[in-house]
Amino acid sequence: MRLTALAGGTGAAKLLRGLVASIPPRDLTVIGNTGDDTDVWGLHVSPDLDTVTYALAGLLDIERGWGRAGETFRCRDAMSALGVDVWFNLGDQDLATHLWRTAALRAGCTLSDVTAELTRRLGAQALVLPMSDDPVRTRVQTPESWLAFQEYFVRERARPKVVDVEYSAADRARPAPGVLGALRDADVVVVCPSNPVTSIGPILAVPGIYEALDVTRARIVAVSPIIGGAAVSGPAGALMRARGLPLSPAGVAMAYSPWLDTLLVHDTDRDRVPEVEALGVRAVVTNILMTDRAGEAALARALLEAAR
Amino acid sequence: MRLTALAGGTGAAKLLRGLVASIPPRDLTVIGNTGDDTDVWGLHVSPDLDTVTYALAGLLDIERGWGRAGETFRCRDAMSALGVDVWFNLGDQDLATHLWRTAALRAGCTLSDVTAELTRRLGAQALVLPMSDDPVRTRVQTPESWLAFQEYFVRERARPKVVDVEYSAADRARPAPGVLGALRDADVVVVCPSNPVTSIGPILAVPGIYEALDVTRARIVAVSPIIGGAAVSGPAGALMRARGLPLSPAGVAMAYSPWLDTLLVHDTDRDRVPEVEALGVRAVVTNILMTDRAGEAALARALLEAAR
Numbered sequence: 001m002r003l004t005a006l007a008g009g010t011g012a013a014k015l016l017r018g019l020v021a022s023i024p025p026r027d028l029t030v031i032g033n034t035g036d037d038t039d040v041w042g043l044h045v046s047p048d049l050d051t052v053t054y055a056l057a058g059l060l061d062i063e064r065g066w067g068r069a070g071e072t073f074r075c076r077d078a079m080s081a082l083g084v085d086v087w088f089n090l091g092d093q094d095l096a097t098h099l100w101r102t103a104a105l106r107a108g109c110t111l112s113d114v115t116a117e118l119t120r121r122l123g124a125q126a127l128v129l130p131m132s133d134d135p136v137r138t139r140v141q142t143p144e145s146w147l148a149f150q151e152y153f154v155r156e157r158a159r160p161k162v163v164d165v166e167y168s169a170a171d172r173a174r175p176a177p178g179v180l181g182a183l184r185d186a187d188v189v190v191v192c193p194s195n196p197v198t199s200i201g202p203i204l205a206v207p208g209i210y211e212a213l214d215v216t217r218a219r220i221v222a223v224s225p226i227i228g229g230a231a232v233s234g235p236a237g238a239l240m241r242a243r244g245l246p247l248s249p250a251g252v253a254m255a256y257s258p259w260l261d262t263l264l265v266h267d268t269d270r271d272r273v274p275e276v277e278a279l280g281v282r283a284v285v286t287n288i289l290m291t292d293r294a295g296e297a298a299l300a301r302a303l304l305e306a307a308r
Numbered sequence: 309m310r311l312t313a314l315a316g317g318t319g320a321a322k323l324l325r326g327l328v329a330s331i332p333p334r335d336l337t338v339i340g341n342t343g344d345d346t347d348v349w350g351l352h353v354s355p356d357l358d359t360v361t362y363a364l365a366g367l368l369d370i371e372r373g374w375g376r377a378g379e380t381f382r383c384r385d386a387m388s389a390l391g392v393d394v395w396f397n398l399g400d401q402d403l404a405t406h407l408w409r410t411a412a413l414r415a416g417c418t419l420s421d422v423t424a425e426l427t428r429r430l431g432a433q434a435l436v437l438p439m440s441d442d443p444v445r446t447r448v449q450t451p452e453s454w455l456a457f458q459e460y461f462v463r464e465r466a467r468p469k470v471v472d473v474e475y476s477a478a479d480r481a482r483p484a485p486g487v488l489g490a491l492r493d494a495d496v497v498v499v500c501p502s503n504p505v506t507s508i509g510p511i512l513a514v515p516g517i518y519e520a521l522d523v524t525r526a527r528i529v530a531v532s533p534i535i536g537g538a539a540v541s542g543p544a545g546a547l548m549r550a551r552g553l554p555l556s557p558a559g560v561a562m563a564y565s566p567w568l569d570t571l572l573v574h575d576t577d578r579d580r581v582p583e584v585e586a587l588g589v590r591a592v593v594t595n596i597l598m599t600d601r602a603g604e605a606a607l608a609r610a611l612l613e614a615a616r
Contacts, residue, residue, distance in 0.1 A: 042411035072382055078404030082429045092400040096386030103350035121390045 001304075004029045004186035004218070008199025009048045010065035010233065011225055011290075012192035013055035015303075016126070018296030019190070020056060022304060025125035029182040030056075031209075033194070034111065034130045035138035035167055035202025036149040040088045041079060043098035044105055047150070048199065049115055049130060050097060056124035065233075068093045087155040097122070112176040129182065131203040134173035138198050139166050140239075149198055158235035162242040165197055170205035175212075183212040188307040191222035193232065193288065196255040197239035213259040219307045220261045223288055223299065224249045227266040232289070249283070250275035257281055262306050264288055264299070309612075312337045312494035312526070316507025317356045318373035318541065319533055319598075320500035321363035323611075324434070326604030327498070328364060330612060333433035337490040338364075339517075341502070342419065342438045343446035343475055343510025344457040348396045349387060351406035352413055355458070356507065357423055357438060358405060364432035373541075376401045395463040405430070420484040437490065439511040442481035446506050447474050448547075457506055466543035470550040473505055478513035483520075491520040496615040499530035501540065501596065504563040505547035521567040527615045528569045531596055531607065532557045535574040540597070557591070558583035565589055570614050572596055572607070 003023060005016060007030050019028060033048040047066065054060040054068055061069045071091035080086045090098060097118060104114045110133040119128045140152040142160035152158060183189060194200055204210050213220060229247050231237050237247050245251040249265040249272050256263075257279045265272060266288045276283040286302040289295065311331060313324060315338050327336060340357040347353070355374065362368035362376055369377045379399035388394045398406060405426060412422045418441040427436045448460040450468035460466060491497060502508055512518050521528065537555050539545050545555050553559040557573040557580050564571075565587045573580060574596045584591040594610040597603065 041407045042414060043407070072380065072400070074380055074400035075383065075403045075407070078401040079407065082404055082408055082426075084404075084408070092380070092382035092403075093386040095383045095400075095403065096390055096392075099349045099351070099383070099387065100390055100392070106350060118390075 001187045002027050002029070002185060003188050003190055004031065004182040005190040005192055006200055006203050007032050007048065007052050007192045008194025009051040012048070012194045012199070013051050013060055013065070014290040014296045015190070015192050015223060015299060016052060017055045017293070018290065018298070018300030019303075020126060021297045022300050025056065028126040029178070029186070030126055030128045031131055031179055031182065031203060032128055033199045033202050034132060035136050035198065036153070037135070037137070038088070038148060038150045040090055040098070041084070043090070043095075043102045045088070045090070045098050046101065046111070046115070046130070049128060050094070053115075053119050053122055053124050053128055056119070056126050056128070057122040059122060067091050088150060110176075112178070127178070129178050130176050131179060131209065132173040132206045133176050134169065136170045136173045136202055136206065137168040138202050139168050141165070153235060158238065162238045165201070165239055165242055167202045167205040170202065171207065173206045175206050175208050180208055180212045183209070183216050183218070186216065186218040188304070189213065189216060189218045189220040190303065191220065191256060191260070193223040193225040195225060195231070195234055195236040195239060196245065196252055197236065197243050200255070220259055221264065221303055221307045222252065222256055222260055222262070223264045223303065224252045224266065224269070226252055227288070228268060248272060248275065250279065253279045253281040264303060264306060309495045310335050310337075310493060311496050311498055312339065312490040313498040313500055314339050314508055314511050315356065315360050315500045316341050316502025317359040320356070320502045320507070321359050321368055321373070322598040322604045323498070323500050323531060323607060324360060325363050325601070326598065326606070326608030327611075328434060329605045330608050333364065336434040337486070337494070338434055338436045339439055339487055339490065339511060340436055341507045341510050342440065343444050343506065344461070345443070345445070346396070346456060346458045348398055348406070349392070351398070351403075351410045353396070353398070353406050354409070354419070354423070354438070357436060358402070361423075361427050361430055361432050361436055364427070364434050364436070365430040367430060375399050396458060418484075420486070435486070437486050438484050439487060439517065440481040440514045441484050442477065444478045444481045444510055444514065445476040446510050447476050448506075449473070461543060466546065470546045473509070473547055473550055475510045475513040478510065479515065481514045483514050483516050488516055488520045491517070491524050491526070494524065494526040496612070497521065497524060497526045497528040498611065499528065499564060499568070501531040501533040503533060503539070503542055503544040503547060504553065504560055505544065505551050508563070528564075528567055529572065529611055529615050530560065530564055530568055530570070531572045531611065532560045532574065532577070534560055535596070536576060556580060556583065558587065561587045561589040572611060572614060
């Protein structure tokens with residue numbers, strides 16, 4: 001069974017780690033969000049690709065949900081001592097990834113080439129693809145200004161009110177090599193429990209990807225990143241509201257409804273099933289909170305079961 | 309009394325540290341060798357400028373003679389785990405210097421602007437100038453091939469036979485802003501105990517610098533990097549031989565004789581004084597081994613005395 005997953009960062013990383021406990025990692029292709037890629041200290045940082053790759057390679061700091069386990073921050077501290085306003089943390093080991101990526105991009109490699117090679121060298125066996133080799137940048141409009149996603153999320157700690165969200169240059173982006181084929185040839189497409197607006201939204205904004213989901217014969221199964229009326233983590237609430245989506249499992253179903261077959265919702269959202277199913281999406285009720293490795297694996301098994 | 313010093317790396321760092329114990333650091337201008345600048349992991353590294361700046365800022369690892377005290381190498385280890393052939397060690401704190409420099413150079417700053425700003429931010433009070441803002445690269449010819457200096461010195465550990473040395477692109481380089489003025493206006497010019505061929509040689513190869521030394525009214529005092537028939541440290545021996553210079557204090561005097569006033573030679577080289585003075589260079593015999601901070605300060609005082 002071939003799986004293709006659309007993935008953001010932390011939530012996706014947990015589910016993907018659960019999936020490779022159930023299926024051979026080589027049967028998994030991950031299409032990662034690059035809308036919050038950013039330049040830090042002159043280096044090209046791909047936060048979501050790295051979180052997913054580190055998770056699949058067993059290198060992710062599980063507590064923190066980003067970066068590498070056992071990380072140190074000596075370079076960051078030295079940058080700060082140089083007077084740099086350090087608001088994006090790059091760990092000392094993590095820096096190697098960004099240095100390697102940046103040097104390879106400067107030498108003319110594509111982001112997908114670099115990602116495939118980094119994934120292999122870090123020891124992840126699944127195939128990780130960026131959604132596009134072209135730069136797409138998620139920008140968040142606040143009452144004061146437009147911010148790059150990481151400025152909004154990390155520097156401003158998601159505190160400003162969100163007026164609008166855009167995927168800058170998405171209209172000119174092409175899917176990375178392998179992306180459309182992975183959606184076409186999959187048996188199951190998984191939409192990870194990531195922010196529908198700023199993690200999955202940028203992927204869907206790349207011309208051709210939405211259409212590929214519309215025509216694929218794969219079963220498409222999503223895990224809700226919303227439980228009750230709140231995001232499991234992160235700023236999904238404010239961003240979904242800014243996009244006119246209700247903050248509920250039905251809001252998630254609405255974002256994906258033209259092509260979504262099944263949405264996994266949390267046990268406590270049993271009473272919201274009719275709202276989801278009114279959108280033509282089957283709802284499966286299960287425990288979607290992944291509080292430990294066993295929970296990740298159990299949710300992955302429930303997902304694979306729901307996809308059958 | 310205004311001092312201008314021509315400096316390589318480790319040996320220079322010790323003497324300069326001694327000098328700023330005797331004179332106000334703001335009266336010292338250092339003209340640093342950039343002939344062994346190199347690209348490491350996509351970053352612009354200026355080994356000699358950094359060694360001097362770290363020494364003047366009290367940050368240098370004194371035992372090692374390069375890099376920062378209390379350094380860690382987690383990023384380097386992660387690079388190595390990525391399969392990179394890591395032969396040039398960049399420490400985690402040191403990386404901040406190179407990231408900052410590289411980003412500023414890419415933004416269009418000159419190396420002298422960057423160096424002045426880094427020096428200030430790292431807390432060194434002397435003025436450190438690169439010999440040139442233009443790229444000059446020392447290359448070492450071995451029987452097999454031409455090597456960049458760091459390839460010869462660090463990667464090959466100075467083991468290959470040296471056939472020739474060149475300062476690539478030196479003929480097109482201009483002295484960095486402030487360099488010629490610092491030589492013209494100094495009361496004393498100090499030639500640090502650095503390798504005459506690959507540390508001081510590249511500085512002298514920048515058109516205008518040699519001439520400025522010829523015409524300056526400053527007293528010019530050098531400290532020999534050679535004791536007896538051997539270099540105090542490093543590969544000066546093989547390099548001096550390749551340039552046809554005898555491996556002795558007189559060989560050092562020969563390299564600088566058209567404009568050198570005084571050469572400090574080691575106590576044990578008393579019998580070599582006539583050889584040096586036959587070249588028109590006054591020899592002063594003193595303890596030039598700087599084995600500790602007190603030794604550095606004592607040599608600096610002896611130098612200032614010899615310059616009077």
